[in-house]
Amino acid sequence: MNSADQRELKKHVGKEAVKHVKDGMVLGLGSGTTIKYMVDALSERIKNEGLDIIGVPTSNKTKRYAESLGITTKDVDKVDHIDLTIDGADQIDKNFQGIKGGGAAHLMEKIVAINSDRNMWIVDESKMVKKLNYPLPLEVIPYGSGQLYRRLNRMGLHPKFRQSGHGGKLTTDSGDYIIDLGLPEITTPVQLGEKLDSMTGIVEHGLFLNIVNTIIVEHADGPETIEAR
Ligand SMILES: O=C[C@H](O)[C@H](O)[C@H](O)COP(=O)(O)O
Numbered sequence: 001m002n003s004a005d006q007r008e009l010k011k012h013v014g015k016e017a018v019k020h021v022k023d024g025m026v027l028g029l030g031s032g033t034t035i036k037y038m039v040d041a042l043s044e045r046i047k048n049e050g051l052d053i054i055g056v057p058t059s060n061k062t063k064r065y066a067e068s069l070g071i072t073t074k075d076v077d078k079v080d081h082i083d084l085t086i087d088g089a090d091q092i093d094k095n096f097q098g099i100k101g102g103g104a105a106h107l108m109e110k111i112v113a114i115n116s117d118r119n120m121w122i123v124d125e126s127k128m129v130k131k132l133n134y135p136l137p138l139e140v141i142p143y144g145s146g147q148l149y150r151r152l153n154r155m156g157l158h159p160k161f162r163q164s165g166h167g168g169k170l171t172t173d174s175g176d177y178i179i180d181l182g183l184p185e186i187t188t189p190v191q192l193g194e195k196l197d198s199m200t201g202i203v204e205h206g207l208f209l210n211i212v213n214t215i216i217v218e219h220a221d222g223p224e225t226i227e228a229r
Helices: 005-022 033-049 062-068 106-114 146-156 191-195
Strands: 024-030 054-059 082-087 116-124 136-140 159-161 177-181 202-205 214-219 223-229
Touching: 005 033, 005 082, 005 116, 005 214, 024 033, 024 106, 024 202, 024 223, 033 082, 033 116, 033 136, 054 062, 082 106, 106 116, 106 136, 136 146, 146 159, 146 177
Parallel strands: 024 054, 024 082, 082 116, 116 214
Antiparallel strands: 136 177, 136 202, 159 177, 214 223
């Protein structure tokens, strides 16, 4: 799929997702390019229908963008519940396990996701795969990250520090680094997730396991809604 086609699918699925938004909702707002289109469509609905929506952003970028369109936002700690979170994903396998964090936002995204009553992912069809093989992001504490990198390397996990566009290591909204694991295929995501959870210095990995409830996949001929759980 070329990038112009993918952009169109992302735009369509963003519009499709906001049909599920109801007046009065506290809505988790994911991060990434697909979510930017969703936020555009959401602001249109808010303006046209006068909906009362509070957005809980999962990155500084999403917060700035949503507010620039007049959407009210609140920090995750300032709401007592989140009805629904709509987010993108980098890949989803046949068991609806996902990888997120291609945009370095997976730590905040996971915090918002686990505090949400329901989670919806919106993706173009290229992201649905049999087995996960997208570089797996780890958000890591800068202190000791060189040692952690060497440990991951010795474990054969093909680590690579993510670089920023301006040279040097990329830092997340929380001031951490990202190490991507270039695994050829993730055959046992649950076991890998548990292993990574147990390693000191890793704040959060990008495996989102048993989290999503609904997936909207955009195909060239229209959207497909899958109830995952
Ligand atoms: O860190 C970024 C997020 O997990 C995104 O939701 C994910 O990378 C998908 O992004 P996009 O919609 O830009 O492909």
